Amino acid sequence: MVSHEILEFELPQRSDMHWRRKIWHMSTVFVLFLIQSSLPHDIVLALFTLAWLTFVPLDFLRQRSVSLNQVLLKIFRGVVRRNEIHRLAGTTYLLTGVILIHLLFQGQVVSLSLLFLAFADPIASFFGIRFGRRRILNGKSLEGTLAAFLVCVFCCWLQMRGNFGTNMELVLFCFLGGWVGALAELFVIKEIDDNLTLPILSALGLWALLSVFS
Numbered sequence: 661m662v663s664h665e666i667l668e669f670e671l672p673q674r675s676d677m678h679w680r681r682k683i684w685h686m687s688t689v690f691v692l693f694l695i696q697s698s699l700p701h702d703i704v705l706a707l708f709t710l711a712w713l714t715f716v717p718l719d720f721l722r723q724r725s726v727s728l729n730q731v732l733l734k735i736f737r738g739v740v741r742r743n744e745i746h747r748l749a750g751t752t753y754l755l756t757g758v759i760l761i762h763l764l765f766q767g768q769v770v771s772l773s774l775l776f777l778a779f780a781d782p783i784a785s786f787f788g789i790r791f792g793r794r795r796i797l798n799g800k801s802l803e804g805t806l807a808a809f810l811v812c813v814f815c816c817w818l819q820m821r822g823n824f825g826t827n828m829e830l831v832l833f834c835f836l837g838g839w840v841g842a843l844a845e846l847f848v849i850k851e852i853d854d855n856l857t858l859p860i861l862s863a864l865g866l867w868a869l870l871s872v873f874s
Contacts, residue, residue, distance in 0.1 A: 682782040684739045685750075689778035692758060696770055705762050712755045719752045753853035761863040768819065769870060773862040775815040776841040781858055784808035784845050798848040805846050812841030824873070833873055840865035 696704050722729040723746070733740060740749065754777070761773050788804025796802050816837040817830070824830040844861035848854060 681739045685782050686778050689774060693771065693774040693778060696774060701766055708759050708762060712759055715755060716752050719749050750853050750855045754855035757856040757859040761859050765863050765867055769863050769866045772815060772819055772837065772866050773859045775819060776812050776862045777859045779815065780808040780811045780841050780845050781854060783811050797846055800846055805842050808845040809838045809842035813838035836869055837866060840869060
């Protein structure tokens with residue numbers, strides 16, 4: 661059995677590159693996007709709720725059980741961070757955010773929010789860790805924020821091309837949508853994981869943006 665002391669020494673920190681976690685995050689959320697894009701809304705919500713009910717209670721229980729915590733940390737040690745040993749995992753916040761946006765929104769708002777969640781955060785983290793020199797807010801870098809912006813612009817273009825009457829409208833929407841995602845990634849609420857704030861803030865901004873364009 662792996663002790664907490666060894667895990668605390670071995671597990672990556674938030675400031676580490678942690679490639680396996682980034683790949684896990686992108687692939688998992690992209691699968692959620694594919695499910696959301698191909699199945700009816702009610703079925704998607706039921707599946708995501710089932711996933712929440714499967715994972716989140718275990719995450720709470722492990723905070724009260726040392727033995728359960730050790731088992732789960734050993735299983736997921738490839739993708740868990742050091743700060744999550746005695747705190748809720750990022751997946752709990754992620755699943756909660758995904759369900760909330762499905763309850764409140766539908767269609768392209770949800771699709772784009774999932775794409776932002778899948779790619780903007782890990783890519784911004786990569787560029788921030790690797791190239792970040794100019795800190796602008798909450799310890800995050802200008803370089804990471806610009807990377808998130810470009811990723812979100814590309815996601816908007818992939819998802820929304822053909823939905824506007826003119827190319828100029830598409831370009832304007834992608835530009836504004838890119839900033840919606842970048843600012844949602846930049847925004848931090850103390851003690852709340854950005855896997856929760858990013859999809860909710862993205863969905864709110866995209867809903868307002870699409871309301872204007874429609």
